[in-house]
Amino acid sequence: MSKTDPNALKVTIDNHELTGWQHYSYHAGIDLIPWQISLSATLHQLDNHDLEFTVGASATVMMGETLILTGYLVSTSESINAHGHTMSLIIGSKTQDLTDCSASLVTSDLTLGGNENNGRTLSNMVTQLCAPFGVSVTVDPQIDNPVIPLFAINLTETPYAIIDRLCRQVGLLFTDSAEGNIHITTVQKAAEKTPSFRYGDTIEEYEEQHSTTNRYSVIKAVLQTSNLLSSEPNSADYVSQIKASESGKQATDPGITRYRPLLIPVDLGDANFDVAGKRVLWEVARRSGRSQPITITVSGHRDEHGALYTPNTRVTLTKPNGSRADLVIANVTYEGSANGRRTQLTLLTSASLTPQPIVNKVNQKAGAAAQNDSARH
Template structure:
């Protein structure tokens, strides 16, 4: 029995690796990851003798044999009196540099380049590798905007390709579509279930029965004026009363197909965000020994409120340790709630022409 307890303790031992040394024995732990958060973060605290950890150090955070964060120490706080010395250490993933720092690439414009190529060059000065999953066709034209951070520029790239930026446990930037991380064990609230507590919110706020998206295109000689005057797309949510109608004007030029895609996204995304669930389970691991983690699909059943088993995305995971014990808190939502909004693709021909025109103007002063 003692050997089993020791093995379990070792499996869930939290270690901060800094400057070739391992620091463990943390009394308070909070580590958080999210499918749409560009940088994981952590806060660890312990009361003991002084430890030579300073802000800015490269670090890794592990739970047993599972790495959770690769990044840097942001803050180190010491508090002490005649009897005790407490140290609080917090930090974020390596991708935090992309959130904090301005984009300074020169000349700062990419014509006809893939999302992977542009993201590599933006993140390159910070030593952050990038993985783009399903980046699609080359982006006709991407230019840095005055004063924007690297991540703000990356968000615009993601919007063009319906991707979401996050990081992985190795500190790499991942541009992905949430929900591709496999499956997790089932979660059950009620008698005999594994959920300690849950908050389940159903909302119809900002939801509509009918979504009408209207757009307008620039005219061309070969285009039908009736088609380009006001292309429209519609979608419905049958779970909402029929007199609720939303009319949305596309932010930029959009044809009928784009309007229809936007309408379907509005209906699915708003319906997805109408179900918001947060659950807390004991420990950090599933029944098979894997850590609970983000970007997986789980089945959630709530016998207390009568919610049948529903497939949901683990959108955020927070691992904690403190006075209440060792816990995992997870935010769950339908996958549609985290699908990125479709945007109007820039016409490649127009983009190419615009690039040539800019080059000509530069040559002629």
Template sequence: MLLYPGDPVQVLLGGDVVVTGYVDDFTPALSSGAHSIAISGRGKCQDLVDCSHFFNGCQMTNITPLAMAIQLATPYGIDVVSDVGAGEVVPVWQLPWGETPYNILEPVARNSQMLVYENPDGSLRLSQSMRVSAGVRYPVVAEGINIESITMRWSMAQRFSQYIGRSLPMDTMSDMGVGTDVVAVVNDPGVPRLRVRSIIAETGDTSDFQITKARANWEAVRRAGRSTQATVTVDSWRDDAGNLWQPNTLVTLVAPTVHVPRVNWLISEVAYRRDETGTHADLTLMPPEAFAVQPINLFPTMRDIVAGAAKGGG
């Protein structure tokens, strides 16, 4: 049976669904001594990324990220689930005609520290990156057990020793350095020399610069997390409990030969392969901090007024 562009498709590994969506491309090819057929596609949530929203109106009021996701996804036949509740109520949000559901939803979800991604069954998921919990045993990725190859990368290229959150001073000729315009200072002890990055407060930040402070902390945490990455090939699509390796799940990485004695990191990407050498999974691993959600200023003007109206207006 052939699959053609637009056909629904579901990909399974054993009895586990990994993708539910539609065929994008059908590419048959013929050359001397060879005939091949290639099919590529994406999950159902591609319609939330590609298409314009189909909501009956251009504004939502007193809406949570979960409720917004449901209203945006339902016209495209996509279910929505949340691991982290409904999220923070947003007093009002504009929906420009032509904008995609994902671009509308993502900043509102980010305001509630939510990640937005697709489940294997094609549903839209609101979640958070997993955090390490004391006493919990995670699937093991270890040399001498299931690692076939591993490449480690440590980088200092995008890290800074100090992140300084600054308000906008009126005196542009004032002396440089830590002055009255400084609202937050976050240090990264892993950077061995002076490397300073200033975070300028956005118009509409709260009166005590909560967003700027959160941004300075996020810059330090996320950049430190992203500076470390392991690319690992393991000998199976599944962990020792028989579960498929999946993104946004924690594993314990043990690879002392490449200077990783034992860490609990998050899977960011998985590629399942089967070729003449057998079955393999390629995993990209990073510290959980690499996936910290960026703080956002939803209301760049009159934020305090909007927040106060939301509390008082009911």
């Protein structure tokens, strides 16, 4: 009895299964929402090629027996020439509606059911944003579902933008998932079965970048006071005004040896500059990590343990010089064609993937009101 191909691609659109795809390209990532796949085939090789599909139809994609995408048919394209008749499709995750559409909610809609002292849990608020779009929410079991006491939204914001602020406020990530749902998580730690890669062994192609672009020798958080902006440089108290703008929060990048300073504003409502202190450290770590991505291409779509390569997975990499690095899969691309199946992985440091620390928007409004009141007096 022949074994079933564990990486055979099966696409189902409106309950009709399609196989025989000649080429596919699947993209998923920690920072990427929605995940999506593009496929193409000549009609004579595509099963059920006589079926007609309507864009917007529900769709799922399986890799062998593993679900990799749940969403909708985004677009179709037919190409006819002397060489044949080709059908191309793009399928995107259900989460596409969270990035494209307006939430159509006001602050009271999101906070109703809680109170100013106790608030509502993160998953509860995110669920309310996602539910109208048929998107569910899951939370990593290792995370204590945090309570957000106060939160404000803008009427025109997308659900994605609101979820992004909610998660950053409590230091969490949110990603797409194979089920087309939002998953709240953190940068993953090493698992019992951690994939490993070694140049010259499992790696077909290896690329490591190093850049000083968008990196700075020192990053400082400063106050944007109205006096500093309105006083002339020759004012008698100019020096004291400059010193008053300093928050004392700064971080240095040891990889940048020449003088390259960057000033970032302290957000209104940042009591004791706590968020500013976290922000400057985050800026250095993110900029440093993102300037040194490693991209590898490996055969197939599964690791040595039989699991599909997925975003937010810890891996161990042995570089061409023999050094080892503990990295995280940030982006995954599955490519399949007549030339075989390959996976391209973008690997980053865990510190470069953590969310940006921010001040609660309610606190920002309170800070702005306090500043305006102070200016009037």
